[in-house]
Each structure stands twice: as C-alpha cells, then as structure tokens.
Amino acid sequence: MREKMKITILENGPYLVEGNVPLAEKINVLQGRRLHRFIDGRPLPQAETYRLCRCGLSKTPPFCDGAHAHGDFDGTETASVKSYRERAKAVEGPELTMLDDGRCALSKFCHRQKGNAWTLTLTSNFEDCRDEAIHAACDCPTGRLTPLDQDGNEIENNYQPSIDIMQEPLVGVSGGIFVKGGIPLFSASGKIYETRNRYVLCRCGKSYNKPFCDGIHVSAGFLDQGRPEKAKRLFRKKNNV
Numbered sequence: 001m002r003e004k005m006k007i008t009i010l011e012n013g014p015y016l017v018e019g020n021v022p023l024a025e026k027i028n029v030l031q032g033r034r035l036h037r038f039i040d041g042r043p044l045p046q047a048e049t050y051r052l053c054r055c056g057l058s059k060t061p062p063f064c065d066g067a068h069a070h071g072d073f074d075g076t077e078t079a080s081v082k083s084y085r086e087r088a089k090a091v092e093g094p095e096l097t098m099l100d101d102g103r104c105a106l107s108k109f110c111h112r113q114k115g116n117a118w119t120l121t122l123t124s125n126f127e128d129c130r131d132e133a134i135h136a137a138c139d140c141p142t143g144r145l146t147p148l149d150q151d152g153n154e155i156e157n158n159y160q161p162s163i164d165i166m167q168e169p170l171v172g173v174s175g176g177i178f179v180k181g182g183i184p185l186f187s188a189s190g191k192i193y194e195t196r197n198r199y200v201l202c203r204c205g206k207s208y209n210k211p212f213c214d215g216i217h218v219s220a221g222f223l224d225q226g227r228p229e230k231a232k233r234l235f236r237k238k239n240n241v
C-alpha cells in the first residue's frame with residue numbers, strides 16, 4: 001500500500017492525498033516549562049483519497065470545500081526544488097554535526113530544557129547535550145534540522161507514513177500539515193520534490209515558500225474554525241489545569 005501513497009498539489013487548489021494515508025489532528029502542548037510535545041486532537045475521517053485545504057478558506061477544515069475558487073488565493077509554488085543537502089548549512093559540534101536548511105514552522109520543538117538545537121550541538125561533547133540536540137533536531141516537524149553522527153550518518157526518527165494536522169494553542173493559532181514517513185510530494189506542474197522523512201506543508205495559504213510552511217500562520221492569526229480554543233480546553237481538561 002505504501003507505494004500508492006502520494007500527495008499532489010492541484011493548481012491554485014488543495015493537496016490531493018492518495019493511497020489511504022492515515023490522517024490525525026495533533027495538538028502542540030508544553031510539558032514542563034520548555035518541552036513541547038504533541039497530544040491527540042479530534043478524530044478525523046479516514047479515506048483512500050482526500051483533499052486537504054491549502055488556501056486557508058475552507059469551512060470544513062482540514063478538507064477542501066471548494067472555497068479556493070472564490071477567494072483571492074494564489075497557490076503559486078515558490079519553494080526551491082534543490083535537495084536538502086544542497087540547501088542546508090552545517091553547524092559543527094564536537095560530537096555531532098547538525099544540518100539546517102532554515103525552514104521553520106515556529107513549533108518550537110528545537111527548544112529543550114538545556115538549550116536549543118544549535119547550542120546543544122556546539123556542546124555535544126557532553127552526553128546529555130548530545131542526546132538533547134538529537135531530540136531538538138529530530139522532533140522538529142519541518143525536517144529543517146538533521147543531526148549527523150561522527151561518521152556522517154543522518155539520525156532520524158522512524159516514522160510510519162501518515163499526516164498530522166497541527167494545532168498550536170500555545171500561540172492561539174492553527175498550524176500546518178505535518179507529513180511523516182517519506183510520502184512523495186508532486187508539484188502542480190508534475191515535478192517531484194525531494195522525498196523526505198518529515199516536512200510541513202502550508203495550509204493557511206499565506207506562506208512565502210509554498211508549498212512548505214514558513215511559520216506565517218502565526219503572524220497571520222490563522223484559525224481553522226476556532227480549533228485552537230477547543231484544543232486549549234481539551235488540554236486543560238486532560239491535564240486538570
């Protein structure tokens with residue numbers, strides 16, 4: 001079944017998802033003062049094929065309801081099709097190197113108790129800092145950061161192919177579309193982007209790096225039908241706060 005999984009961008013329209021890709025909602029919450037983690041959100045319907053909204057205007061998010069045809073959505077793809085290795089810069093630490101391509105969804109998983117992914121990489125001669133640097137890099141949904149061990153091997157989480165609709169109640173907005181497990185992504189013109197273990201697609205319609213999320217949903221105050229408020233309530237109920 002895995003070989004049938006793919007995402008195709010439709011011109012000025014939604015993401016067409018094929019191959020029975022599992023779909024879930026995940027809510028970004030804090031554990032302690034700085035550690036971010038995802039908890040389950042509402043159940044979403046599963047289907048062999050579905051269309052995810054890319055313009056941010058749908059009344060039935062995360063699915064497309066055709067609203068893109070009536071707004072002023074410009075879905076032009078502006079992201080580079082160069083490979084991650086071609087785009088990324090390296091941060092060299094004593095026990096770890098971290099690649100960074102600058103794509104940020106403002107989800108803050110790169111921040112840990114002892115520092116952020118960059119400072120932790122620079123102090124990776126301490127075992128706890130090395131472990132934390134790996135978490136900080138690998139837990140980032142965008143795939144921006146990739147740790148390399150001393151032999152140059154990439155360290156990655158083992159994700160099964162699936163899609164998570166992100167909610168960001170800590171900043172009061174809805175987030176992007178977290179694609180996991182190496183699902184191929186085709187542009188509206190038919191070219192294929194580099195297939196990666198993790199990436200985040202824009203669903204507010206405003207990214208300057210379409211189809212990828214650039215974090216602009218935060219300053220744009222993107223809300224999909226008030227979900228972050230519901231997410232916040234769910235989190236408080238679950239955690240008794």
Ligand code: FES
Nearest residue numbers: 053054055064067
């Ligand atoms: S892409 Fe169709 S409603 Fe948003």
